[in-house]
Amino acid sequence: MAIISKSSEYGLRAALYIAARPVGDYVSIGEMSQKLGISFHFLTKILQKLTQGGLLKSRRGAKGGIALAKPADTISLLDIVENVDGADLFGGCILGLVGCGVKRPCPLHQHWSRERTRIEAMFRKMTLQRLACETARNQLRLAD
Amino acid sequence: MAIISKSSEYGLRAALYIAARPVGDYVSIGEMSQKLGISFHFLTKILQKLTQGGLLKSRRGAKGGIALAKPADTISLLDIVENVDGADLFGGCILGLVGCGVKRPCPLHQHWSRERTRIEAMFRKMTLQRLACETARNQLRLAD
DNA sequence: TCCAATTAAGACAATGATGTCTTATATTAG
């Protein structure tokens, strides 16, 4: 089951990696690529998207890298995955029918929409700030 | 967000279609393919898998088709999606890390595993019987 | 100024999921 795409996974892990660093730090993509075990060029593309989306900011050249564009408590996981995977990530029918909730619902709509709402709420509620905190306190991992 | 694969979507829709018919009826793949708007050959492959998995049974030749292999109240949606997508469908890390729950957890594990369990429980609890009932009573749809 | 480090951008390849087609096999009806 892949709730989010690989691209989103990578984007989240990188964002959490940056959030764990001192505020304002520019982290190089090369370092993240190495520490997180993600292809450098692929990660670059994903972070470019997040930069263009206004969630991160970048600086080229020596001492350059990627930093958060806003305070970590104002960036939610939902912001990130929707920026990468598209804004209607949580809007589709679980059976793949077009227009979930618009036309007649499918047999699973009632049951699925409840779970879906909970998941979306979780993504919305979780900020980089909060997760970075928990990660440090509980020694959680961002790589295999 | 695609919780399940297209193959699973098609398998579920076909199973629900069969469950809505009189018990023991063999429904031809051609009919389902047409009514559900699914490629005939693709649907055939999926139903073969479910047949080999013991959830459906098939009969070749004239008057042949696909039928449920067991009473509709003993086939859960989980049975179907796990048969199609693999048994560890609900076991993966949301960040794609290997060994969810085995090694140190990832920052989202605590939050995600709770939701994941709920979704799996929903799939386990929902039987073809129950959904076919609700579908008939509330005029729900299985196609676009 | 010049060099090293670093992101930006886009072409291109590899992979896996999805979809199509052809041939073989089995069953029923006449």
Added chain:
DNA sequence: CTAATATAAGACATCATTGTCTTAATTGGA
């Protein structure tokens, strides 16, 4: 038996995602 109907099996094609590579542009420091 024969013809019509239907699934079984597997080769093959298409597509979106993922991953790789090359070149250009920018920045800071020796």
